[in-house]
Amino acid sequence: LGIFELAFKRNLLVKEKHALDVNDSTTGLLNRKAFRQKLDEEVSRSRRISLPLSMITIDIDGFQDLNNEVGFANADSVLKVIGALLKKTARANDVLARIGADEIALLLPHTNHMGAAVKAERVRRILESTRFPAIEGRGPRKISVSVGVSEYPSFCNDAEGLIKSADEALFQVKQAGGNRVCLAT
Numbered sequence: 401l402g403i404f405e406l407a408f409k410r411n412l413l414v415k416e417k418h419a420l421d422v423n424d425s426t427t428g429l430l431n432r433k434a435f436r437q438k439l440d441e442e443v444s445r446s447r448r449i450s451l452p453l454s455m456i457t458i459d460i461d462g463f464q465d466l467n468n469e470v471g472f473a474n475a476d477s478v479l480k481v482i483g484a485l486l487k488k489t490a491r492a493n494d495v496l497a498r499i500g501a502d503e504i505a506l507l508l509p510h511t512n513h514m515g516a517a518v519k520a521e522r523v524r525r526i527l528e529s530t531r532f533p534a535i536e537g538r539g540p541r542k543i544s545v546s547v548g549v550s551e552y553p554s555f556c557n558d559a560e561g562l563i564k565s566a567d568e569a570l571f572q573v574k575q576a577g578g579n580r581v582c583l584a585t
Contacts, residue, residue, distance in 0.1 A: 424498040426476050427483030435497030435505060436559075442495065442507050443552055443559045454516030456506040457548040457566040458523065461578040463502030466543075470535050477534035478543060485526060505566075513551035513583055520547045520581045528579070546573040550584035 422434035430438065439455075446453035460466070460482070467475045479498070486496050486504065495507035506523075508516050527545050535541050548570030550556065555565045565584040573582040 430497035544579035
């Protein structure tokens with residue numbers, strides 16, 4: 401019995417370590433490193449089966465100010481809620497990852513840029529209308545997001561290009577004041 405117990409505990413520890421290696425501890429989404437690996441896999445699959453792969457990059461507007469106003473713990477609570485909402489609205493084969501302090505990426509296999517733009521706008525509206533308990537009662541603060549959308553192969557030739565084109569679309573939104581969705585050009 402002792403040997404089986406030890407083997408079981410070891411397996412649990414290995415699983416926990418793996419989860420820590422690939423998941424962001426705050427949101428439970430994939431971390432940046434795991435996202436890059438999935439991105440390469442999905443671009444390769446998209447190329448092989450000749451179906452599009454779209455990427456949505458979400459940036460929380462004014463996140464640094466939010467951190468300063470409500471503290472890191474409350475800002476992390478906002479990130480947890482956002483992560484949970486994104487998981488709830490995702491399809492089984494969608495890939496969700498936290499790729500920066502206030503940046504989240506979604507990969508949408510078998511989805512063209514128009515479908516991704518519709519999904520991005522739906523997510524933006526859901527987040528905008530969500531109540532965040534950690535920041536309620538701390539002034540008239542609403543959470544809004546800026547969103548960039550791109551698609552392989554319509555706007556790029558590879559994984560790097562997909563990231564770059566989605567980031568450029570996101571940058572355009574930020575320059576225009578945020579709280580919008582922008583499609584790559």
